[in-house]
Amino acid sequence: MIFMINLTQREREVLALLSEGQLDKEIAARLDISIHTAHEHVRNIFEKLRVRNRTEAVVKFLQMQPGVPAGLCTDGQ
Secondary structure, eight states: OGGGGGSOHHHHHHHHHHHTTOOHHHHHHHHTOOHHHHHHHHHHHHHHHTOSSHHHHHHHHHHTSTTOOTTTSOOOO
């Protein structure tokens, strides 16, 4: 999907952790970064993916995964 091209490698890592239900403090611990930095990555992901929350970001993440059946994750279009 085209929207993933704009994400940095670190943002992709953070997005994958978001899809596991990780909180900012858990993401920070896993990636050995500060909570503030983790939060900034999450905020940047929201902006780049044009979403308002973690759930919407994870839906977009799942849509780009190979093997996700068509229609399982829809964006209302």
